Amino acid sequence: KQEVTQIPAALSVPEGENLVLNCSFTDSAIYNLQWFRQDPGKGLTSLLLIQSSQREQTSGRLNASLDKSSGRSTLYIAASQPGDSATYLCAVGDTNAGKSTFGDGTTLTVKP
Amino acid sequence: TAGITQAPTSQILAAGRSMTLRCTQDMRHNAMYWYRQDLGLGLRLIHYSNTAGTTGKGEVPDGYSVSRANTDDFPLTLASAVPSQTSVYFCASSPGQYSPLHFGNGTRLTVT
Numbered sequence: 053k054q055e056v057t058q059i060p061a062a063l064s065v066p067e068g069e070n071l072v073l074n075c076s077f078t079d080s081a082i083y084n085l086q087w088f089r090q091d092p093g094k095g096l097t098s099l100l101l102i103q104s105s106q107r108e109q110t111s112g113r114l115n116a117s118l119d120k121s122s123g124r125s126t127l128y129i130a131a132s133q134p135g136d137s138a139t140y141l142c143a144v145g146d147t148n149a150g151k152s153t154f155g156d157g158t159t160l161t162v163k164p
Numbered sequence: 165t166a167g168i169t170q171a172p173t174s175q176i177l178a179a180g181r182s183m184t185l186r187c188t189q190d191m192r193h194n195a196m197y198w199y200r201q202d203l204g205l206g207l208r209l210i211h212y213s214n215t216a217g218t219t220g221k222g223e224v225p226d227g228y229s230v231s232r233a234n235t236d237d238f239p240l241t242l243a244s245a246v247p248s249q250t251s252v253y254f255c256a257s258s259p260g261q262y263s264p265l266h267f268g269n270g271t272r273l274t275v276t
Binding site for chain 2: 083084086088094095096097098101141143145150151152154155156157
């Protein structure tokens with residue numbers, strides 16, 4: 053069974069800092085990996101999708117990388133802003149199950 | 165605005181009562197999903213449908229049923245609610261089984 057872990061569970065940084073969020077998974081047979089943002093009391097907003105054949109994806113200040121062989125993905129946020137404060141979740145598309153498995157998320161606080 | 169509509173936004177339900185959570189998407193996506201999100205347990209898949217007319221069980225299907233009579237609608241029914249079903253329920257869809265996920269804004273359900 054695919055297991056997805058996100059470390060740290062919570063992170064607090066000053067505004068302007070560059071930061072990295074981690075997502076690790078136990079089974080490398082994946083078809084994609086998706087990073088989401090969730091604001092308190094809201095739904096999940098897709099940030100970046102990496103297909104299994106890709107190594108990274110970029111959108112604005114966000115860059116996500118994927119290393120299937122080591123079972124890891126990172127989400128890099130450049131020049132963090134208070135508006136980036138949210139919970140970030142990764143979802144691993146498990147080829148064997150045909151479904152996505154979610155990590156528990158990292159709650160990010162960016163202090164002004 | 166295209167996307168997924170969930171109703172109601174929130175509900176308080178007495179234990180033993182039945183309830184149907186509604187989910188409608190206008191993106192003509194083939195696959196639809198129901199997740200529940202609980203603190204400390206993350207997002208867990210309840211039921212899914214890869215295409216209209218078919219459904220399948222996810223990780224935590226007990227106490228829930230679904231139907232997929234057409235492409236757009238994927239209702240989730242609690243036949244006899246119990247307090248452990250207190251949760252936030254998210255409906256999601258994707259173009260296909262191995263495609264990125266799109267989420268609704270969720271239904272917050274409290275069973276008393």
